[in-house]
Amino acid sequence: MSKQLFCQSKSPLFNSQSQPGDHLSLPANNLHCSERGISLATGIKGNVAVIHPSDRGSHLEWLGEHLKYACLGPLPEVVISQVEDLGEQFSNYEFHPYIFREKEHGFHRNEKWLSIVDKRDQKNLFIKMCQRIGIPTPKTWIFGCKEEVGNLESFPYPIWFKINCSSDGRGVLKCETPDELQEALSRISSDIKFQLQKDLGDKVVTFLNLQYRVVGGRAYRLCLTDQVLEGSKHVGNVFLGEKHHQSAWLVTDALANLDAKKGMRNVFAYDVAVIKKNGRYEYLVLEENPRYNGSSTPTIIAEKLRHRGTWLAKPFQLGKELTDVDLGEILYSRKTGQGVVPHITSTAKTKKEISVTLLAPSEPVRHYLENRLRYLLS
DSSP: OOEEEEEESSSOOOOOOOBTTBTTOOOSSEEEEESSSOOOTTOOTTOEEEEOGGGOOTHHHHHHHHHHHTTOOSOOEEEEOOGGGOOGGGTTEEEEESSOOHHHHHHSOOHHHHHHHHHHTOHHHHHHHHHHHTOOOOOEEEESSGGGOOOGGGSOSSEEEEESSOOTTTTEEEEOSHHHHHHHHHTSOTTOOEEEEEOOGGGEEEEEEEEEEEETTEEEEEEEEEEEEETTEEEEEEEOOTTTTGGGHHHHHHHHHHHHHTTOOSEEEEEEEEEEETTEEEEEEEEEEOSOOTTHHHHHHHHHTTOOSEEEEEEEEOSSOGGGOOOGGGBOBTTTTBEEEEEEEEEETTEEEEEEEEEESSHHHHHHHHHHHHHHHO
C-alpha cells in the first residue's frame, strides 16, 4: 500500500484509507496536514500530523493525555509546516488534501480533480447542473452580478441570499423584506456572483449532510448526519442511526457517481433539505461540499471505535483554561461504549472552545453527556 499524505486546510486530521466494507483499515505511514485547528483523535502510531505554525501550542499535550485515556492510542508524530513548504521527502505519498485548490495543485498535479472541485465549489454552477439533470432543489434564481436582479418586490419573502463561493455560513443571509435584500446587495461589488433561494418555511423537517468516499474511481456512501445549525451557520452534526432518512441517498447517489467519474477524489458531501409534503418526505439538494467537512472527523472516530449508536459533534465554549479542564469522568470508554472524544481546540483570546464528539448508545445518554460536558467546561 502506498504512503498517504493528508493535507487538510482545517480539521479534521484523519486517515481515511478504508475500503468499502472495511472502514476500519487504518494503516500507518500516513501524513496528515492542517492549517487551522488541531485534530489528532484518529491518528495512530506511525502517522505524521502536519500542522500550521499558527496552531503550535501546549494543548497538544492536553489532547494527547485525554485521547490516550479514551482508548484512541498514541498521538502521531507532529511536524510544523505549511502545505506549500512540504519538501520532496513527501513526494512519494498519496495526496489527501482537505480541499484541492491551486496551492494543492502546485504540490500534486491533477487537472481533472482541480476542475471538478472548482465547479462544485460554486453554488451557481452546482444548482444549474442539478436543474439540467433533474435533481430536485429549492426554487433558485441565479445571478452573475447584482445589476441583473431587477425588481426586488418580485421575489417571495423571506428569501436566502447566497454568495456563489462561500462556506461555513459565511456569505449567506436570510432576507425578510426587499429592503433587507437591498442592504445585502449593497454590501457586494458588481463582480460578485450570487443566488437567491426560496425559503422552505415550516415545511423543513431537518437538514442533512450526506458524505461519500471515492475508492478506485467509484463513490461509496460514507455517512448521513443531521446538521446542527445556529441561524444559517453549520456548527455541528448529529448521527441518529443508519436507517435515518435512508431514502435521501437515492437523490444524491447519481450526483456522487457523476462527480467520481469526473475526477473527484477523497471525501465529499452534499447538503440536503428534508421537507414534508402531503405526509411524505421530499429531499431537496442545496449545495455540494467538494472536500472534507465538519462531519468527517466524528465519522472516522465512530468507525475507529466501531460505534453503532448515536453521536453528536460540535464545539463547546471554554469557561476556563484548557489545562484546568478534566474530562476524565466522561471520556469515551470502550467498556461502556459511550463518552466524549475531544479532537479540536481553539484557545485564542477571542474564541476559546473545544470541539468534541459525544458517543452514546441512545439519545438520552447523549443528552446527559452534553449537559455534563458543559458543566465541566464552565
